Amino acid sequence: xxxxxxxxxxxxxxxxxxxxxxxxxxxxxxxxxxxxxxxxxxxxxxxxxxxxxxxxxxxxxxxxxxxxxxxxxxxxxxxxxxxxxxxxxxxxxxxxxxxxxxxxxxxxxxxxxxxxxxxxxxxxxxxxxxxxxxxxxxxxxxxxxxxxxxxxxxxxxxxxxxxxxxxxxxxxxxxxxxxxxxxxxxxxxxxxxxxxxxxxxxxxxxxxxxxxxxxxxxxxxxxxxxxxxxxxxxxxxxxxxxxxxxxxxxxxxxxxxxxxxxxxxxxxxxxxxxxxxxxxxxxxxxxxxxxxxxxxxxxxxxxxxxxxxxxxxxxxxxxxxxxxxxxxxxxxxxxxxxxxxxxxxxxxxxxxxxxxxxxxxxxxxxxxxxxxxxxxxxxxxxxxxxxxxxxxxxxxxxxxxxxxxxxxxxxxxxxxxxxxxxxxxxxxxxxxxxxxxxxxxxxxxxxxx
Amino acid sequence: xxxxxxxxxxxxxxxxxxxxxxxxxxxxxxxxxxxxxxxxxxxxxxxxxxxxxxxxxxxxxxxxxxxxxxxxxxxxxxxxxxxxxxxxxxxxxxxxxxxxxxxxxxxxxxxxxxxxxxxxxxxxxxxx
Numbered sequence: 001x002x003x004x005x006x007x008x009x010x011x012x013x014x015x016x017x018x019x020x021x022x023x024x025x026x027x028x029x030x031x032x033x034x035x036x037x038x039x040x041x042x043x044x045x046x047x048x049x050x051x052x053x054x055x056x057x058x059x060x061x062x063x064x065x066x067x068x069x070x071x072x073x074x075x076x077x078x079x080x081x082x083x084x085x086x087x088x089x090x091x092x093x094x095x096x097x098x099x100x101x102x103x104x105x106x107x108x109x110x111x112x113x114x115x116x117x118x119x120x121x122x123x124x125x126x127x128x129x130x131x132x133x134x135x136x137x138x139x140x141x142x143x144x145x146x147x148x149x150x151x152x153x154x155x156x157x158x159x160x161x162x163x164x165x166x167x168x169x170x171x172x173x174x175x176x177x178x179x180x181x182x183x184x185x186x187x188x189x190x191x192x193x194x195x196x197x198x199x200x201x202x203x204x205x206x207x208x209x210x211x212x213x214x215x216x217x218x219x220x221x222x223x224x225x226x227x228x229x230x231x232x233x234x235x236x237x238x239x240x241x242x243x244x245x246x247x248x249x250x251x252x253x254x255x256x257x258x259x260x261x262x263x264x265x266x267x268x269x270x271x272x273x274x275x276x277x278x279x280x281x282x283x284x285x286x287x288x289x290x291x292x293x294x295x296x297x298x299x300x301x302x303x304x305x306x307x308x309x310x311x312x313x314x315x316x317x318x319x320x321x322x323x324x325x326x327x328x329x330x331x332x333x334x335x336x337x338x339x340x341x342x343x344x345x346x347x348x349x350x351x352x353x354x355x356x357x358x359x360x361x362x363x364x365x366x367x368x369x370x371x372x373x374x375x376x377x378x379x380x381x382x383x384x385x386x387x388x389x390x391x392x393x394x395x396x397x398x399x400x401x402x403x404x405x406x407x408x409x410x411x412x413x414x415x416x417x418x419x420x421x422x423x424x425x426x427x428x429x430x431x432x433x434x435x436x437x438x439x440x441x442x443x444x445x446x447x448x449x
Numbered sequence: 450x451x452x453x454x455x456x457x458x459x460x461x462x463x464x465x466x467x468x469x470x471x472x473x474x475x476x477x478x479x480x481x482x483x484x485x486x487x488x489x490x491x492x493x494x495x496x497x498x499x500x501x502x503x504x505x506x507x508x509x510x511x512x513x514x515x516x517x518x519x520x521x522x523x524x525x526x527x528x529x530x531x532x533x534x535x536x537x538x539x540x541x542x543x544x545x546x547x548x549x550x551x552x553x554x555x556x557x558x559x560x561x562x563x564x565x566x567x568x569x570x571x572x573x574x575x576x577x
Contacts (some may be wrong), residue, residue: 218535222555227465230558249461339505385502385509
């Protein structure tokens with residue numbers, strides 16, 4: 001049958017071709033077996049090869065056996081390198097995913113090629129939906145989008161800008177863009193890191209307000225010091241009684257100024273992490289309270305300050321000066337924030353191993369939010385021109401001093417009803433209590449941050 | 450005698466300004482808040498008001514000045530702001546509210562006397 005003939009012919013043809021290929025391969029194998037021979041001998045060797053066709057094949061096997069270990073070793077090396085590369089990639093991916101800042105990468109066509117989970121959260125974007133998409137689609141926030149495009153157009157190696165992410169809880173973001181270059185130095189895209197700086201900005205704003213406020217507060221005592229001293233120096237119509245009164249004003253205002261500077265330096269030290277030193281000695285709590293209250297009695301006519309301290313109160317091991325500073329501050333606030341006057345009660349009671357002191361007023365009180373932020377650094381509930389004077393540092397210092405002594409401080413307040421600030425101080429230990437005076441511990445210096 | 454109303458929540462500052470200006474030429478009145486300043490100004494019609502800006506209560510010095518300027522009974526009174534707020538923006542706010550001059554604490558009593566004399570002389574020349 002013609003089909004069978006054709007098939008047979010095809011097979012014969014294929015066999016011939018295979019034979020020719022085998023001959024050719026033999027020739028090559030022989031050539032491999034004699035690596036020292038030059039190309040001029042190739043044809044001669046090819047004609048002789050048929051005589052001992054098995055020899056080059058064996059040589060090839062031997063050669064294969066020789067090179068196999070090194071090939072295997074190379075393959076193992078390649079495999080290890082691949083595993084290491086995969087591990088490194090996983091490691092880098094892990095870092096990119098874990099980084100708290102938002103990170104996005106765009107290519108030279110302004111398409112999103114990488115977005116980490118933090119950036120997904122910040123931009124309310126889903127990586128599955130935005131990867132590979134143009135920025136116009138991938139990023140909703142227009143100002144950010146345009147700045148990212150501009151970063152590529154300007155070709156500046158890096159840029160930094162602030163933008164606001166609107167929404168229910170608007171965030172202020174700081175973005176840094178950097179141009180990406182490939183191995184050949186060609187621009188490959190832009191990497192952008194976004195950091196939420198909302199809290200930092202709020203603190204900066206409070207610090208700025210504090211500086212302005214502190215400058216105003218310092219001007220008030222300085223006004224009396226400068227004014228009355230100039231009058232005493234330049235005028236000759238001032239009688240002896242007035243002269244004494246003016247000198248008293250100058251002296252009081254210098255004390256106020258020193259106290260304000262102490263507060264500012266205290267906070268400055270706390271801010272820089274240096275802390276401050278406590279000089280703990282055995283103190284009579286009633287004496288500290290009495291001294292603090294007495295300092296207000298003369299100047300405060302609208303308020304009635306009542307003190308209630310338990311009899312037989314155990315002594316405290318505290319820095320007396322610092323605790324007076326705490327009471328000055330709290331009682332001063334109680335008076336300041338009850339402008340219509342009323343009672344200010346200072347109540348002490350022993351609770352376990354602590355003395356708890358409460359300072360209660362009948363003043364304007366605070367909202368829940370104001371009470372929450374009461375001890376916050378630089379925070380002042382009312383920063384208007386009609387607010388009571390103050391730097392906004394006092395309560396922060398109070399908190400630090402009380403906590404440095406191992407106590408705690410908190411505030412209870414009702415808007416329109418009044419405020420109670422309460423704090424605890426540890427009583428001197430019973431062992432120290434029984435110790436004879438000659439063996440009393442020396443004042444200790446504790447560094448507190 | 451020309452009436453001068455000194456408005457400041459700090460008694461020592463009011464006393465200092467009073468001592469600074471006391472003499473045969475001026476009658477010094479005092480107010481410790483914006484509200485009190487408006488009340489006294491309407492009743493006493495002072496020629497000059499020396500006004501603090503930051504005062505606890507409902508009305509600060511800026512608002513009090515605006516109110517006095519808008520009131521036909523008090524709008525002719527000269528106003529010198531005497532305040533611890535020393536930033537240029539504070540000065541602009543004070544002048545925009547209607548103050549004739551702006552003086553920053555701490556101040557020199559001698560400078561304040563000169564300033565008061567300048568303002569009141571100008572006031573006198575305008576009226577005549």
